[in-house]
Amino acid sequence: MLYRPFEKRLNTELAKHELHRAQWTIIYYLENINPATLVELSNYQGVEKPTITRTVSQLEERGIVEQVPGKDKREKRMQLTKAGKQFYQEIRKTVDAYEEEILMGISEEELKTAIVIMDDIRKNIIQSGDGEVGTNKN
């Protein structure tokens, strides 16, 4: 049970920027894969659509993300605003410091190994049972 203390601590770090974990996860994803639809975000987070709608709205209200016209009138494609990208860099500092702290004494190799294994497990979960999100099954 690594998760509880990790999340607890991450949230106190993010609180410095008046952010919560769920919001940060979306900002983080958008920094990499930039215009992303809500469904994409929903799949990434492993969370139902209404949950994403809410979190994205919060970020929208704060001017961190904005909509870009997608090829479809249905889809809502989001990207980080200019301010959002700057914001990301700020949070990044906090998160980097946090990560460095909790990874003290753990080598690059060890970390890589752990990541690979956890990724294998994640794939197993998503493949078999229904670690997946409802939308995908229709």
Add this chain to the structure above:
Amino acid sequence: MLYRPFEKRLNTELAKHELHRAQWTIIYYLENINPATLVELSNYQGVEKPTITRTVSQLEERGIVEQVPGKDKREKRMQLTKAGKQFYQEIRKTVDAYEEEILMGISEEELKTAIVIMDDIRKNIIQSGDGEVGTNKN
């Protein structure tokens, strides 16, 4: 982000026994360290006391755990009831199957490595910052 799919799936497994993750964690802990106080449980889960009070009450109402007189009139020492222990065995089957499934293709060694690393990280979190629970600081 291994956690979300893992918890989601675990919860659907536990639902077969009308259980939730937080409850299961306590049952699991009590199977090993049997009479445990609420503070102990609270530290184990990395969660504040009121949260534990609630979860333990639920298990108490279902006759899964019961109080044993501790050396102190303050502390509430809990153990699994007879029914609770039987219940544990049942759930164990479900959880074992689940674990086997998600660990498919992952060797003993790999798993051990991952556990060691994650444990190191957990220790780092608890040591430094405040991955800890409020009670401990007073």
Add this chain to the structure above:
DNA sequence: GATAATAGTTATCAAAGGTAACTATTTTAC
């Protein structure tokens, strides 16, 4: 063109956590 599927939203509920403020005991300090 009617039916399916897809993307998103709204409303509402539940799980799981937190804080503040409290009671009842037990320890510690003077």
Add this chain to the structure above:
DNA sequence: GTAAAATAGTTACCTTTGATAACTATTATC
């Protein structure tokens, strides 16, 4: 030996984060 501090737990209440059900609007498919 009592007053103050610490410890264990509880109650009341709030927040975050998730889920479901039922819906609209748009696009694909047959």
